[in-house]
Amino acid sequence: MNDNTDTSDTGNNNSGTSLNFIEQFIQEDISNGKNNGRVHTRFPPEPNGYLHIGHAKAICLDFGSAEKFGGKCNLRFDDTNPTKEETEYVESIREDIHWLGFDWEDREFFASDYFDRLYDFAVDLINRELAYVDDQTSEQIAGQKGTPTRQGEESPFRKRSKEENLDLFRRMNEGEFPEGSRVLRAKIDMSSPNMHMRDPVIYRIIKRAHHRTGNKWNVYPMYDFAHGQSDYFEGITHSLCTLEFEVHRPLYDWLVDRLRTDEYRPRQIEFNRLNLTYTVMSKRKLQELVEEKLVNGWDDPRMPTLSGLRRRGYTSESIRNFIKRIGYTKFEAINDFALLEHAVREDLNIKVSRVFAVLDPVRLIITNYPEGMVEEMEIINNPEDESMGKRKVPFSRELFIERDDFMEDPPKKFFRLGPDREVRLKGAYIVKCTGYKKDETTGRLEEIYCEYDPETRSGGPAANRKVKGTLHWVSAPHAVDAEVRLYDRLFNDEDPAGRKDHDFKEFLNPDSLNVLNGCKLEPSLADVKVLDKFQFQRLGYFCADKDSKQGKPVFNRTVPLRDTWSKVIKK
RNA sequence: UGCUUCGUGGUGUAACUGGCAACACGUCUGACUCUGGAUCAGAAGAGUCCAGGUUCGAGCCCUGGCGAAGCAACCA
Numbered sequence: 001m002n003d004n005t006d007t008s009d010t011g012n013n014n015s016g017t018s019l020n021f022i023e024q025f026i027q028e029d030i031s032n033g034k035n036n037g038r039v040h041t042r043f044p045p046e047p048n049g050y051l052h053i054g055h056a057k058a059i060c061l062d063f064g065s066a067e068k069f070g071g072k073c074n075l076r077f078d079d080t081n082p083t084k085e086e087t088e089y090v091e092s093i094r095e096d097i098h099w100l101g102f103d104w105e106d107r108e109f110f111a112s113d114y115f116d117r118l119y120d121f122a123v124d125l126i127n128r129e130l131a132y133v134d135d136q137t138s139e140q141i142a143g144q145k146g147t148p149t150r151q152g153e154e155s156p157f158r159k160r161s162k163e164e165n166l167d168l169f170r171r172m173n174e175g176e177f178p179e180g181s182r183v184l185r186a187k188i189d190m191s192s193p194n195m196h197m198r199d200p201v202i203y204r205i206i207k208r209a210h211h212r213t214g215n216k217w218n219v220y221p222m223y224d225f226a227h228g229q230s231d232y233f234e235g236i237t238h239s240l241c242t243l244e245f246e247v248h249r250p251l252y253d254w255l256v257d258r259l260r261t262d263e264y265r266p267r268q269i270e271f272n273r274l275n276l277t278y279t280v281m282s283k284r285k286l287q288e289l290v291e292e293k294l295v296n297g298w299d300d301p302r303m304p305t306l307s308g309l310r311r312r313g314y315t316s317e318s319i320r321n322f323i324k325r326i327g328y329t330k331f332e333a334i335n336d337f338a339l340l341e342h343a344v345r346e347d348l349n350i351k352v353s354r355v356f357a358v359l360d361p362v363r364l365i366i367t368n369y370p371e372g373m374v375e376e377m378e379i380i381n382n383p384e385d386e387s388m389g390k391r392k393v394p395f396s397r398e399l400f401i402e403r404d405d406f407m408e409d410p411p412k413k414f415f416r417l418g419p420d421r422e423v424r425l426k427g428a429y430i431v432k433c434t435g436y437k438k439d440e441t442t443g444r445l446e447e448i449y450c451e452y453d454p455e456t457r458s459g460g461p462a463a464n465r466k467v468k469g470t471l472h473w474v475s476a477p478h479a480v481d482a483e484v485r486l487y488d489r490l491f492n493d494e495d496p497a498g499r500k501d502h503d504f505k506e507f508l509n510p511d512s513l514n515v516l517n518g519c520k521l522e523p524s525l526a527d528v529k530v531l532d533k534f535q536f537q538r539l540g541y542f543c544a545d546k547d548s549k550q551g552k553p554v555f556n557r558t559v560p561l562r563d564t565w566s567k568v569i570k571k
Numbered sequence: 572u573g574c575u576u577c578g579u580g581g582u583g584u585a586a587c588u589g590g591c592a593a594c595a596c597g598u599c600u601g602a603c604u605c606u607g608g609a610u611c612a613g614a615a616g617a618g619u620c621c622a623g624g625u626u627c628g629a630g631c632c633c634u635g636g637c638g639a640a641g642c643a644a645c646c647a
Contacts, residue, residue, distance in 0.1 A: 018585070046647050081646065138645050147643050149573045183645055193574040195643050204645035223647045247575055247642045270576085277582085283647095325595060327584045329577090332640055336582045339596045349609065384609070415607065424605055458605070470605050538606045565607045 020328045022269050023065055026238055030069065035237045035264055039071030042236050043097070043104075044111075044227070046078045047089035047211075049283045050298040051096040052305045053319065053340075054274040060323045061240055061271065063102040074234055075104035079112050080226045082210035090211075096306040100316045107234075111226045112212045114233055118221045119173070121229060121259055122184060122203055126165045130258065131202065132158055133168040134185050141183070144190070145198050152190040152198045172205055175218040179205045184219070188254065196251045200224055228252040229259055231266040239266050242273040243330065274326070275334040278489040279304045280497045280504055294508060295490075301545075301556050302490045302512050312487065313533055313543025313558030314340075318347040334495060341559045348533060348541045348558070353381040353388060356426070356472045356522040357536040357555075359484055361400035363476060364448045366431060369397040374475070377458070379427045393522050395428050398476040400520045402538075405471050406448055408436070413568060415469035417448065423469040426537060430456035430467055472537040479520035483554045485545070486514040521553065528553050535561075 019027060030037045043062040045055065066073040075097065079085045097104070125131035134141060134157045146152035160168075172182055184203035192198055202225035209215050231239045239252075249268050256265055275281060280289075281304060289295045289303070298305050301312035309319065322343040326335050356379075376392040401417070410418040417423050422432045431450035439446055455462035493499065493507035525534070528544040536542050540560035547554040 018587090020584095044647090048647080078647065084646075141645080142643070145643060147573085150643090151573085152643090180645065195574085198643090201645050206645085220645095222645075227647085243576075244641055245647090249575090272577095325583075329584075331577055331584095333583060336596065339583070342596060345609095354606075354608090383604095383606090413607090426605060428605095430605095463605080467605085469607080472606075535606085535608085538608070540608095561606080561608050563607075568607080 021330070022061065022238075022240060022271060022328055023068065025267075025269055026065060026069055029237070029267070038235075038237055039066055039069040040074070040235055040237045041066045041071065041240060042074040042076050042231065042234060044076045044078045044230075045093050046081075046084070047086065047093060048081075048084040049089060049287060050092055050305045050307055052281060052283075052286065052303075053276065053309060054281045054304075055096075056100060056306060056319055057274040057323050057326075057328075058240070058242070059097060059100060059102060060320060061328060063104075065238070065240075071237070072107065073102070073104060074107040074109055074236070076109040076111065076230060076234070078223070078227070078230075079110055079211065080221050080223060082206055082208045082220065085211055087211050092307065099306065099310060100320065109230070109234060110212060111221075111230050112210060114226070114230055115213060115217060115221070117233065118226060118229060119219075122169065122221070122225070123166065125186065125202075125258065126162055126169060126184075128258075129162055130187050131165070131184055132160050132187055133165050133172070133182055134158075134199075134201075135182050138180065138183075141185075141201070145195065146190075148195060151192075154190050155185070155199065158187065158199070169203070169219075172203070173217065173219045175207065177205060179207055181205065186225075186251075186255070188251075194247055194250055196224070196248055197254070200251060224248060224251050225255065228256045228266065228268070232256055232259055232264075235264070236266045239268045241268060241270055243270045243332065244273075246270045270330070271328040272330060272332055274323075275332070275495075276304060276340065277334060277337045277494045278491050278496075279337070280491070282497065285497060285504060288505070292505075294505065301485070302487055310531075311543075311545065312556055313348075313531075313541060314344050315347050315351070315533075318344040321347065334498075337489065344541065344559055345562070348535065350382075350384050352533045352535050352541065353391075354379075354383075354535045354537050355525060356393060356474050357482070357484070357525070357534075357539065357542070358400045358402050358472065358474050358479075358520045359486075359516055359536075359539065360403040361474070361479075361518070361520045362403045362406065362445055362448060364399045364401045364431075364450060364473070366397050366399070366450050366452050367434065368451045371397055373397065374478075375428075377427045391524060393427065393524070394475045394478045395425075395473075396475045396477055399425070399473045400476055400479060401425075401448070401471050401473050403445065405469075406433075406436070406445065408445075411569075416471060417450075417469070422467045423471050424456075424467050425473050426470050427458050428473070429453060429458075430462075430465060472539075474520045474522050476520075478523045480523055480526045481552065482519045482521045482525070483547075483552075484516045484519045484542070484557065485555065486516065486557045488512050488514070519555075525553060526551055533558070 041062045063073045134155050144153045183201045185199045188197045190198045203219045206220050252268050299307035299311050322340045375395045377395045378390050379393050381388040405416045407418050424430050429452040431452045435449040437447045490512050491507045492509045496504040496507040530546045532544040541558040542555040545554040545556050
């Protein structure tokens with residue numbers, strides 16, 4: 001019980017950061033002594049697919065606000081429809097929530113845990129003449145329901161006696177009637193301006209094994225009949241959901257009010273769902289991409305699923321930071337993918353080693369460097385964090401450099417290699433280009449010849465000589481071959497799902513995946529572990545893929561480095 | 572021609588409940604640099620959907636418009 005001693009500030013006094021509108025509501029409820037100041041939330045996924053970053057927004061709110069106010073958050077699988085749900089998804093959902101960094105301790109529940117109590121409540125409503133069995137087809141019921149602008153009419157079965165209703169409902173559950181032949185409806189108001197209050201269906205017959213209750217039941221509760229009640233059973237104080245459930249709230253309250261026996265009552269509050277540019281976020285659409293093999297599974301690194309983002313190389317911290325920044329409102333917003341990219345770069349920048357990798361290699365030969373000689377160059381792992389130390393990288397007469405780091409006839413602002421030009425090889429020497437060889441028929445550049453200046457070795461006497469460019473390199477005899485997968489946005493349109501009259505798949509980006517083979521990596525990357533992350537110097541952040549084999553790594557590009565040069569050449 | 576909710580720089584959010592519209596991303600400069608990265612410094616960019624009203628003062632309050640989204644699954 002907190003009266004208004006000194007906790008009555010409504011403003012942003014809580015842990016320094018300002019509260020979003022939902023947290024303000026919670027704060028008020030606490031100040032008003034509602035539910036004895038208790039805060040208890042829940043995250044209620046339906047186990048019918050993989051979690052995506054939109055779910056992460058909900059997870060962060062559900063777990064985050066509980067944590068913020070010293071409360072608890074339950075995990076509850078909303079498994080009221082046995083035709084869609086599978087145990088496989090339960091596992092992946094648990095894994096993804098844990099990966100994000102949240103924990104529900106021993107509070108893992110299933111809506112199906114409450115089937116008995118829900119059934120009893122339905123019987124109770126029948127007894128109170130607040131529910132009835134309707135024998136009509138779904139088409140007939142829909143017809144009588146009216147439209148948003150035209151009110152509904154009452155079912156001919158609405159006045160059925162409670163004895164008959166009791167009997168029929170019991171026999172529905174005993175399997176006596178076929179699917180679709182009868183439903184149980186709440187008796188509310190067919191003339192309500194809110195469609196959801198027009199005698200909503202609360203139980204339907206489904207003769208299908210449930211992933212947890214098997215064949216015990218032949219009737220299953222609808223979402224609206226399960227959700228608020230489950231909240232009530234679990235002692236949830238704040239039931240947070242997305243905006244489209246706004247119109248369900250009166251029904252939520254109506255049911256809970258007929259169930260509850262005390263002052264306590266859970267409160268539903270709605271917030272805007274996450275939309276991201278250049279992708280789609282609905283489970284149905286993501287499923288379509290998977291089923292039509294337009295992507296390689298739910299964890300394809302181009303997918304906005306948590307498993308996809310994880311495989312792409314996103315860290316959970318970066319996702320949580322992103323979500324912290326976009327906030328929660330009641331306005332349907334579309335967030336810039338660039339902000340998510342910024343969040344990963346920011347996180348990886350401080351965490352990850354810089355290594356040498358050449359994606360499109362061309363051979364560079366240092367003609368005045370002794371044949372057979374190998375020097376171990378000492379390279380700083382991360383200039384942002386000295387404690388990450390240094391490592392040795394072998395340097396020799398023949399190297400690989402990036403093909404586009406050389407131009408025969410470079411434009412003014414090109415700082416890289418060209419005839420007679422000098423560049424620094426990062427961590428090694430300054431070299432000067434003395435010539436190059438092209439294939440006579442194709443005109444393709446084959447080899448570049450340079451001379452090095454031994455005095456310019458990093459740390460050496462002439463090391464401070466200024467040259468315009470610095471290139472990354474890999475020693476040819478030591479190089480590890482790798483496959484590298486470059487990803488681009490999955491769709492070309494900012495809002496592929498938002499275009500009426502167009503199928504979202506019309507906007508798929510044909511170049512969203514670019515697989516490179518024969519990439520050359522420095523030898524320290526020969527045996528990376530799946531999910532190991534690096535910055536490939538000058539290129540971007542990369543993450544080892546699960547397809548990696550011993551000595552033959554496969555990397556995914558998480559995100560390129562910010563690149564002002566590519567903007568210059570576009571002009 | 573109904574109900575519910577929402578309209579703040581290009582994008583996403585703030586504005587201590589009436590006091591000079593702030594922050595982040597993005598964009599553009601410049602400095603620095605052995606990553607054209609990172610970092611640092613700076614700039615441009617909205618006068619808060621429109622019109623009235625209350626007030627010394629309105630993004631916040633009132634009235635009326637306009638616009639957008641959700642709602643007619645035996646899905647969640």
